[in-house]
Amino acid sequence: MNYKAFFNTVSTKAHSMPVVILYVTEGCNLKCLSCSYRLPMPGELTFDEIKQLAQQLSSFGLKHIVYSGGEPLLRRDFRDICNLFTVLKVKQTLLTNGLLLAKRAEEFKGVFSEIIVSLDGADAETHNRLRGVNSFDLILEGIAKARSINAAPQISIRTVLQKQNFRQLPGLIELAKQTVVNRISFLAADVSSEAYGRDNNSTRGAVASESSMALNKNEVLELKDIIYRASVKYKNEFESGLISESPEKLQHIAYYYAALIGKDTFPKNFCNAPMVSTVITSTGDIHPCFFLPKYGNIRENSFKELINSESIINTRSRVKVMEPDRCRKCVCTLFVSPRTALVDKF
């Protein structure tokens, strides 16, 4: 029983921090239209700093680390970083753009409990256009390689549905079946924050405008219809869990886009991400989640000092009642029930 995590879910104080999302680098080998990450940030955490951090996280009840970025597989010492957490018996998940998977999957065999590969289209033309690099074929090769060597118990596809690819939802489900992944999940594009590298003022890379990603009124209606038809055609795939979301949850993507243009209210969100998880960037900034502002840096204070600072306690109180505007418009929530926390399912 994980009583500390349970108490997290019913209070605003963190008694432990079971889930950490770590950006191991902000360097990336793709040039997605929606993201400004290109080169690694100057002064990214060194291996020794991550080693120290791993110890601090472990003594604070870390159960699950999710590697993100940037592209984690670009970091040369990434295998050594994973070793640190393997020794600490922490569950590890990789979020990757998949471009280096064919080349490096073997090296990481058995490390991750899940490898989640981002795909932005069901065909090369769409995916490559949105990702800025001819990468579709190589990514499919990477998924096939990861499957053939059984690189992880779970291999998944994740797609951000937006104006330029939402009609491909059925094609993406077919692709998930063809590539024999364990699941495919969909989310809406976050068009109104700087999360996911969406930094409009960045000199690193241009970022697509909100109007080129958000759906208009007719497209919202079309998406609702596409999801409805998919819910009938792919009933078995929904029931088997190949499609992570229920049809009702998928419709939230359409409601979200409708709300962005004032045609609906945002779907009601439930989230306690800051109570059970935290995001640490490649330069050590610490955030309550992908979207909310940082509340410190692990180079300036220890994890233990930061995790219950006045600022984050205040944020948790506000998130408890979904007060921040960001929470209302959030496209990627996390909710861990007190019971799930108690039985330590992270």
Ligand code: SF4
């Ligand atoms: S969205 Fe991901 S894959 Fe695309 S440029 Fe940004 S970090 Fe790279």
Ligand code: SF4
């Ligand atoms: S709803 Fe979204 S923005 Fe709000 S705390 Fe959860 S993840 Fe963060």
